[in-house]
Amino acid sequence: MSRGHAFPSGFIWGAATSAYQVEGYPLADGAGPSIWHRFAHTPGRVAGGATGDLACGHYHRFREDVALMAELGLSAYRFSIAWGRVLPDGRGRVNRKGLDFYLRLVDALLEHDIQPMVTLYHWDLPAALQERGGWLDPDSAVWFADYAQILFRALDDRVQAWVTINEPWVVAVLGHLEGVHAPGHRDAREAVRVMHHLLLAHAEACATYGALGRHQIGIALNLEPQHPASDSEADRAAADRRDAFINGWLLDPLFHGRYPEAMADIFGSAWPDFPSTEIDRIRCPADFLGVNYYSRGWVRDDPAVQPTGAARIERPNAPVTAMGWEVYPRGLTEILLRLKTQYGNPPVYITENGAAFEDSAPTAGRVEDPRRVAYLREHIGAAGAAIQAGADLRGYFVWSLLDNFEWAEGYAKRFGLFRVDPSDQSRLPKASAECYKDIIASHGAGL
Numbered sequence: 427m428s429r430g431h432a433f434p435s436g437f438i439w440g441a442a443t444s445a446y447q448v449e450g451y452p453l454a455d456g457a458g459p460s461i462w463h464r465f466a467h468t469p470g471r472v473a474g475g476a477t478g479d480l481a482c483g484h485y486h487r488f489r490e491d492v493a494l495m496a497e498l499g500l501s502a503y504r505f506s507i508a509w510g511r512v513l514p515d516g517r518g519r520v521n522r523k524g525l526d527f528y529l530r531l532v533d534a535l536l537e538h539d540i541q542p543m544v545t546l547y548h549w550d551l552p553a554a555l556q557e558r559g560g561w562l563d564p565d566s567a568v569w570f571a572d573y574a575q576i577l578f579r580a581l582d583d584r585v586q587a588w589v590t591i592n593e594p595w596v597v598a599v600l601g602h603l604e605g606v607h608a609p610g611h612r613d614a615r616e617a618v619r620v621m622h623h624l625l626l627a628h629a630e631a632c633a634t635y636g637a638l639g640r641h642q643i644g645i646a647l648n649l650e651p652q653h654p655a656s657d658s659e660a661d662r663a664a665a666d667r668r669d670a671f672i673n674g675w676l677l678d679p680l681f682h683g684r685y686p687e688a689m690a691d692i693f694g695s696a697w698p699d700f701p702s703t704e705i706d707r708i709r710c711p712a713d714f715l716g717v718n719y720y721s722r723g724w725v726r727d728d729p730a731v732q733p734t735g736a737a738r739i740e741r742p743n744a745p746v747t748a749m750g751w752e753v754y755p756r757g758l759t760e761i762l763l764r765l766k767t768q769y770g771n772p773p774v775y776i777t778e779n780g781a782a783f784e785d786s787a788p789t790a791g792r793v794e795d796p797r798r799v800a801y802l803r804e805h806i807g808a809a810g811a812a813i814q815a816g817a818d819l820r821g822y823f824v825w826s827l828l829d830n831f832e833w834a835e836g837y838a839k840r841f842g843l844f845r846v847d848p849s850d851q852s853r854l855p856k857a858s859a860e861c862y863k864d865i866i867a868s869h870g871a872g873l
């Protein structure tokens with residue numbers, strides 16, 4: 427990669443969060459509980475018994491946070507809407523106070539010339555819908571499209587970029603196969619049907635938006651290159667299986683109108699014969715693809731690992747984040763160029779990229795986080811290399827603006843550009859915030 431390139435004019439520099447992770451007060455002003463509110467309040471599910479009851483207090487502090495975004499020079503902010511704030515029962519009655527919070531947030535962003543990118547679903551399904559079967563219910567696609575339509579009508583005059591669903595893979599696999607995320611199910615037959623219904627829900631929301639929307643809509647996928655830990659045929663085949671399981675399971679139906687053949691091998695009798703009419707519907711004309719990139723998989727053949735028979739292992743002496751994920755910026759370039767060569771070079775936003783590290787204690791009103799500074803510089807440089815090689819990359823969102831509720835890890839894993847002090851929820855800039863501000867000001871030159 428030649429150095430010193432600048433990013434194209436109009437390139438979007440943003441930061442990302444999600445409702446349950448930052449807002450707090452999940453039941454305020456008539457909101458209905460979500461499955462993550464229920465899950466976090468179930469003993470043993472979240473590290474340290476942490477919940478999103480307070481989180482970062484963004485529900486009340488959002489103007490302060492928008493001011494932090496403006497200080498960074500962000501041109502966009504990606505956040506999610508808590509379905510249960512708007513529709514406490516998931517369907518039917520609209521909770522006006524819940525909708526008004528998001529209207530106020532969007533207006534505050536626009537007052538600072540920050541474009542909102544709104545994620546309609548970031549894992550916090552209304553508990554009332556889970557009681558009806560949740561994403562396992564074939565009607566879930568209709569529930570979601572009806573919810574989406576309410577938001578499109580209320581906000582599409584001010585929101586120019588919509589993300590339907592954040593990481594269907596995590597919802598299906600961590601929530602319904604491995605059981606470590608809400609709703610905590612462990613059933614392969616469920617997981618494959620939940621994935622299918624999530625993709626149908628995405629398609630229904632895109633169709634709804636196509637009828638009334640004026641801007642752009644997409645989906646955000648966690649994509650991760652899979653590399654064999656050795657050049658043995660067994661490890662190469664294992665990497666291919668894990669690639670289908672994590673990447674192809676979504677990219678192929680969305681862009682090619684078919685599931686990878688490997689899925690039937692991976693899931694065996696749990697894999698149904700999905701109707702071709704439904705798979706055709708999933709191949710919907712979205713306007714962009716959101717890519718959440720964090721690392722790569724280093725893969726060894728291991729029959730004991732279900733359902734892929736492929737183990738993601740630590741590469742010896744590899745640099746890793748506090749999550750145990752290898753720091754591998756070249757994987758971002760690889761993913762972006764694969765989208766160019768194999769999936770029609772769609773418009774792409776990096777909707778999440780960031781890292782948790784064991785940050786040092788604050789000194790003189792700031793947190794020194796050199797490893798996160800290096801991570802951001804290396805990965806933004808890797809994104810620039812993909813642009814130079816022809817990827818249609820439109821923007822980059824750091825995960826995350828704030829240290830926040832990291833799902834089953836609670837608050838122990840800190841991804842923020844700003845440290846949030848758990849005692850008083852005060853925000854403190856990290857060196858990475860200053861670094862990102864400089865990158866934005868220079869438009870990525872020199873990376």
Ligand SMILES: CO[C@H](O)c1c[n+]2c([nH]1)[C@H](O)[C@@H](O)[C@H](O)[C@H]2CO
Nearest residue numbers: 444592593648718719720778825832
């Ligand atoms: C393999 O990581 C996934 O792509 C991923 C990482 N992350 C995510 N997805 C989620 O979208 C965020 O809510 C998490 O807070 C964030 C950090 O863990």
